[in-house]
Amino acid sequence: MFKTDDRIVDIAMGVSFFIAFMYAAMMIFDPDVLLMRYDDPTTNPDIDTLKVFLFWFGVANAGMITGIIYMGYKGLDRAFFAFAVPFLAFGIYWNITPAQNSGNYAGIIMVSIGLLGLIIARARSGLPRNPFDIPKADSYFGTDDMVTKVLLFLGLIGNAFNVVIYFIRPEGLIEDSPFLIMSAEAQYFSMAMMFISLSWVLTLLYQMRAGYSMTMIVVGLMQSTLMFVGMLNFMIRNNFSGDDGNSLLGLFITTFFVGSVILFFRNQSKA
């Protein structure tokens, strides 16, 4: 697997896969379990709001496991590590406060093991050790296809916008979304969305220099499809009423989904 005969790489990636899979399944399908385990009795946040953020975090993990499956057939890809390593490192940082408040450190330990697995696999993969030693492609994103290039630039700009807007107005996402209710926990959970966008910015910057990555297009397709399906279910649940929605967020998710589908079908034959 992973186009290598190194068993350590297989095992390390397998461990990371298993941990990401477990968190994706829990966060998407049964977030109550996590919220119960990290419950802080001194606070009383809106649980449905926290579930929305956990769903998004689970979607990011689901994208990661898709990337690992893809690389299992096609070989390890630096662009994936440019996304997954910062994402898990941010995940550990994000876990510190809930762990301290609840006394449950399982999340930090599990995510750390997942990150360690990725680092071991990356170190033994034969890819350049220095993460900043990035070969330069002939053109931006290493393709002459204008549609691919424009969509990837759009992704970079959109995610960079998410990061910048978070630092300018951290409460913006919750306040502009009537279905989310503000609390200290909700504000903290919303930081995870910024971390996901920041991880995307890092991998897209890498791809802008080294050339686009089919692994990350597959990861993006998985994440965007799950987010779009989640949004559709939300709309169905609310009888397609626009009162509870956030039109900017809806536009972002729809663009992410449509863009990912176009990117995948335009480039899949070359993979």
Next chain:
Amino acid sequence: MIKNNDTPTVVILSLVAFVALTYSFMFLNPMNAEAFVDRSGGLEQGQAGYFWMGLIGTIYLALAIGNIFALLATPQECAVYYRVMVTLTALLFLRALWITMTQEGGGGISAPLVMQGLVWLGTLVVYTRSGQRIGSNVLWS
């Protein structure tokens, strides 16, 4: 990456996978399941119902993933899968039709009935275009 070279088949399989994923999220998430039961009208809500809906959601999820696998394989490798899908969607359509017909006051054309019909039609098209319909490659003797 996609091994199936027939564009209509790729489009149909992708759409069916998307619909299956949407339904799986609807049944697996308790809040969505509750809304689904509300919209279906007249059904009593309960934990037992949500438990079975969760099971159906899991099957839908597996079918969505199965359709993606089918995209990544040749039509010949998917012969049995296509037959299972045609049978399953045909039975689901008949069930939806039966429920609609036997509703009190005579139910009209409903969205689930139309969706089931379209999914059945879609899988039939996929099956036919793969050139593997029973009779063309099955020897009964």
